Each structure stands twice: as structure tokens, then as C-alpha cells.
Amino acid sequence: MAVQLKLEVCVALAPSLPLATSLASLSEKLAAQNSAGATILTLEGDGRRLGLAPHLTMYQLPLPLEKMSAAVDELYFIAKKYSDFSLQGSNFAANATEGSIELKYSVTPDLAALQMEVVEKLSPLRCGLCLERSPAGLSVADAILEDDDENSPLSKYGFGEYGDTFNPHVTLSWLRPGCTSVADPLVSGAAPDYSGVFDCLNVYAMGPQGTCPQLLVSLPFVK
Numbered sequence: 001m002a003v004q005l006k007l008e009v010c011v012a013l014a015p016s017l018p019l020a021t022s023l024a025s026l027s028e029k030l031a032a033q034n035s036a037g038a039t040i041l042t043l044e045g046d047g048r049r050l051g052l053a054p055h056l057t058m059y060q061l062p063l064p065l066e067k068m069s070a071a072v073d074e075l076y077f078i079a080k081k082y083s084d085f086s087l088q089g090s091n092f093a094a095n096a097t098e099g100s101i102e103l104k105y106s107v108t109p110d111l112a113a114l115q116m117e118v119v120e121k122l123s124p125l126r127c128g129l130c131l132e133r134s135p136a137g138l139s140v141a142d143a144i145l146e147d148d149d150e151n152s153p154l155s156k157y158g159f160g161e162y163g164d165t166f167n168p169h170v171t172l173s174w175l176r177p178g179c180t181s182v183a184d185p186l187v188s189g190a191a192p193d194y195s196g197v198f199d200c201l202n203v204y205a206m207g208p209q210g211t212c213p214q215l216l217v218s219l220p221f222v223k
Contacts, residue, residue, distance in 0.1 A: 005065045008206040012055035019196035023054040030173035053212040058118045067125040074121040079219040085198040089191035098136045102169040130158040135210030
């Protein structure tokens with residue numbers, strides 16, 4: 001029996017080491033106060049081997065294993081077109097659906113253009129596959145079936161946060177059960193303090209709840 005092997009991946013911007021270190025430190029502090037110590041971001045070694053890597057998602061998708069090389073080739077040529085991204089932290093927010101605390105970043109024209117290239121080039125390589133579950137743990141196939149708009153990002157690309165619904169953010173910590181807002185002195189008015197440079201386009205193997213425990217390839221932007 002022929003079995004199609006696939007890997008669910010997250011294509012994401014990676015913060016520079018100083019910003020990654022700051023984000024991981026904030027994650028640890030938030031975890032201690034909001035989620036009984038369940039840290040969501042960790043750094044290992046020299047900062048390029050990341051336990052649960054701080055990342056800003058461009059696209060989450062499943063790829064047949066035989067399409068992985070083609071996907072990396074596409075991303076290599078895309079990354080060569082862009083310089084490092086200097087992004088502004090805009091605000092902290094609770095994602096009640098996923099039960100997480102997010103640090104949101106302002107969308108720039110270049111950031112939107114990068115996401116468009118990534119999604120449009122990689123989506124055909126999915127061969128019609130979709131993620132098994134969203135970061136919230138919900139069935140993506142069921143969500144697509146329930147979507148009345150066949151031209152929505154979820155229906156067309158298997159990923160809802162694209163184009164007008166692009167939501168650039170770094171997920172920092174889990175919320176306490178039942179909590180739907182962020183009321184923490186650690187983050188009050190502090191979003192601009194976590195502005196900084198994102199210097200690589202990375203591909204990660206996706207873990208539970210959209211985490212990125214394994215770096216597969218890192219593609220630096222033009223300096």
C-alpha cells in the first residue's frame with residue numbers, strides 16, 4: 001500500500017539573537033505569573049538551536065516529504081530579495097481561542113509582500129493537504145468544510161491569517177484557564193520595548209499548539 005508521508009511545518013521570521021533573548025526572558029516571566037510555570041519560549045546553546053523558538057509566523061502548512069526540497073528552493077530565492085526586517089511591537093493581546101498571550105507587530109508593506117510570496121509559492125506544493133489541527137487544537141478540515149467562502153484564505157491556502165487577516169505576532173505564554181485578557185504589569189505599555197530585527201526566514205517542524213521545537217532550515221536575509 002502506498003502511503004504519502006508528510007510533515008507539518010511553520011515558515012516564520014526568526015528574531016535576531018538579542019531580540020530572541022529578550023522575548024524568551026519575557027516568556028519565562030509571563031509563564032510564572034500566568035500559567036503555573038509553563039514557559040512557551042526557550043533558547044539553547046548559541047541561540048540558533050532553539051528549544052521552542054521565538055518566531056513570527058508567515059505560513060503553517062503540511063508538505064509531502066517529496067516536496068520539501070522544492071519548498072526550500074522557493075524560500076531560498078524569496079529570502080534573497082529581502083533585507084532584515086525591523087519591526088515595531090504594537091501591543092499585547094490575549095488570544096482566547098488558543099489560550100495564549102501574543103505580542104503583536106505592525107504590518108509593513110515589505111512584511112505583507114513577503115508573506116504573499118511565501119504563501120503563493122508554497123501553497124501549490126501542499127497538493128491539497130491541510131493541517132490536521134490548528135494551534136487551538138481544532139480540526140482544520142472541519143473548519144474548511146464549514147467555511148462558506150471558497151475564496152477565503154483558509155479555504156484557498158489552508159491558513160486563515162493571510163492577506164487582510166494577516167496577524168503578525170510572537171506567542172509568548174499560555175493564559176490561565178478561563179482568562180480572556182492580558183492584565184499584567186510586565187506587559188503594560190511595554191510592546192515597543194520588544195521592537196527589533198528579524199534576520200532569517202526559517203522553516204520549523206511544527207509542534208503542539210503551533211510551537212516550533214525543531215529548526216529544519218534557516219535562510220538569512222540579505223544584509
